């Protein structure tokens with residue numbers, strides 16, 4: 366049950382310091398409620414840019430010192446209860462959304478809709494059991510452009526004891542920062558860009574570092590979990606100087622893993638690949654972004670030690686997640702039209718408004734997080750099968766994310782490869798796609814573009830599952 370422990374918690378928190386190191390205290394013993402992992406949303410100074418320390422990034426401390434050099438990764442286990450206590454040491458309200466986890470609505474982190482705002486000095490207890498294994502992520506759902514833009518976003522690894530064993534694992538959190546000279550934050554967006562593809566950051570990072578190098582066993586098989594947590598950027602990922610296979614997309618396994626060639630990864634999406642490291646010590650492979658005319662380096666993998674002589678064929682496909690199949694013969698069709706809308710000023714809200722409306726879903730621009738939300742796009746019956754007919758009537762790509770429910774892409778006028786079930790579909794310009802889902806999770810589930818400027822300037826709606 367969610368609860369506000371108010372300020373009293375903070376008095377006790379010093380005594381708990383250090384007790385909740387990464388991964389500790391997480392597993393439920395004998396079905397008992399697990400100890401919460403403390404997630405302290407707080408400010409820190411961080412070295413992101415080349416020319417100065419960035420003051421006041423926002424980060425999560427995991428019950429100890431704030432993370433100021435690397436974004437904290439959370440580890441959970443498939444089917445096991447996990448608890449986190451968000452403690453807000455920022456100067457504005459916040460929440461945590463567990464992107465891609467199909468959990469109870471009350472834990473979903475959308476202010477007003479699923480929980481109260483967590484005000485500065487307050488805390489909120491989240492308890493959830495991830496039903497699916499894979500790579501997910503967590504971020505606030507309040508003043509989201511500023512809060513994610515300043516650093517609040519981390520990868521979630523949901524482990525499955527039945528997964529194949531790799532020689533190493535590397536988690537990559539891809540994002541940009543909007544920094545000016547001396548590493549200071551500049552305006553988080555430009556209105557004219559919000560009305561188009563979104564505003565890009567100025568410093569590109571992987572795990573908050575510029576072009577980091579990771580060591581891994583020579584000739585070994587490395588699982589690389591990649592999450593695009595940027596508020597705007599769509600990546601086109603490819604690997605040079607080593608072979609790799611794609612084993613999961615958006616947390617869900619690929620039955621028949623295929624070689625990584627070039628693959629798009631939009632904001633909110635994840636990709637798991639297995640890299641066969643180069644044969645000899647010191648050789649490198651480079652993961653790059655090939656979108657646009659100037660490819661650049663995301664990360665370099667450097668082979669270390671004597672070769673393990675492994676083969677990409679040694680790895681069996683990951684076990685599937687238990688996502689229900691929609692019954693297409695009875696599924697109800699729901700049109701979802703993504704459009705631009707007449708520009709007007711938006712109403713202010715506690716969780717931040719960008720001050721403009723540019724976008725709409727089914728002609729309705731989302732008015733912001735209010736105690737009195739607009740009507741749902743549609744009321745879905747618990748257990749019912751649905752086909753969303755999503756039409757992108759704009760010349761821009763939109764990564765559309767649905768909370769609480771995963772869906773399968775049935776067809777599209779723009780793609781031949783249909784990925785496994787997902788929570789986020791990157792709709793290309795003018796794309797029309799049909800996706801199917803079973804409404805097997807009760808509650809109000811937001812659907813929105815994960816280019817946060819689009820989300821916050823109208824491209825949001827929700828389904829009510831009853």
Ligand code: C2O
Nearest residue numbers: 462464633766811
């Ligand atoms: Cu990853 Cu509603 O968000």
Ligand code: CU
Nearest residue numbers: 763814816819
């Ligand atoms: Cu969008």
